[in-house]
Amino acid sequence: MGRMTLRRALFAVPVIIAVTFGVFAIAEASPFDPVKAYAGTAGLTASQENLDQLRENLGVDQPLVTRWWDWLTAALHGDLGNSGVMRQPVTDVVTERLGWSVLLAAVAFVVAVLVGTALGVLAARRQGGWLDRAVSSLAYTLEAAPPFWLGLLAVWLFALKLGVLPAGGLTDTGSATVSAGQVLSHLALPAAVLAVSQLPWFMLYVRQGVAEALEEDPVRGARARGLAPRTVLVGHALRSGMLPVLTLIGSRVPELITGALLVETVFSWPGIAAATVEAATSVDFPLLAALTVLATVAVLLGNLLADLLYGLADPRVGFDG
Secondary structure, X not given: OHHHHHHHHHHHHHHHHHHHHHHHHXXXXXXXXXXXXXXXXXXXXXXXXXXXXXXXXXXXXXXXXXXXXXXXXXXXXXXXXXEOOOOEEHHHHHHHHHHHHHHHHHHHHHHHHHHHHHHHHXXXXXXXXXXXXXXXXXXXXXXXXXXXXXXXXXXXXXXXXXXXXXXXXXXXXXXXXXXXXXXXXXXXXXXXXXXXXXXXXXXXXXXXXXXXXXXXXXXXXXXXXXXXXXXXHHHHHHHHHOHHHHHHHHHOHHHHHHHHHHHHHHHOOOOOHHHHHHHHHOXXXXXXXXXXXHHHHHHXXXXXXXXXXXXXXXXXXXXXX
């Protein structure tokens, strides 16, 4: 386990370096002007001399490689730079928003895994039955639905029509404090929408894995020995059928991040979505690079977690092979 973790950590170094350079290269080719984005409406009447001075102050007058190298070397010393669009240090932007994004993604992911596993097992028990067809149809339908569309539908139904849940934000309108009750009520809709967007994959993978496990010789042998159907299903078929799902955990991280950004935007959740959008449209180099590195690290950690879980669940898999 230690060797594999070390190899992954060493592999992550060139990946992160390449990603950060790619961010600066794409931003360089962007048609958006960071100086005009920073100046706002004042940039429309500012003289060229003032714009050039502002460009120099922001450091965007330097060549691409110089800007990237200066940011990278400073980041290695803990200085992520200052966000031009947020008008504050990048570290503060990430610190203030990351926790809310992690909360949303974690709750949605846990709900998707639990509900998807339960529905997948129920569908696999009676292959071809009405429940199996219903679960499969639901999975394929939800797979085709974009998260932002699900979010808008949820706002229309639960917030506008039924009025049982708030439409967005983190606290009630006019509230000066953040309480646990308000956070939970405002978290319910975005977390549910994000979980539903991830649900199809877990349902289908669990259904397929458990259905195949029920046909394996060890499971047939357990059934032939007279074990209770629930014991055979949960104690034998489910454990074997869940192995492919463990690899799915890592592969779903990029989709989870993308879905979280869309859901946060729809529900005005105070996570990193708004910062990411503003950083991209304003060509905010330091903030854009930091958020991209953060997403890259999350994907790498997700893949590592999936491999570790798979190795722990199946002793036949070697960590150091």
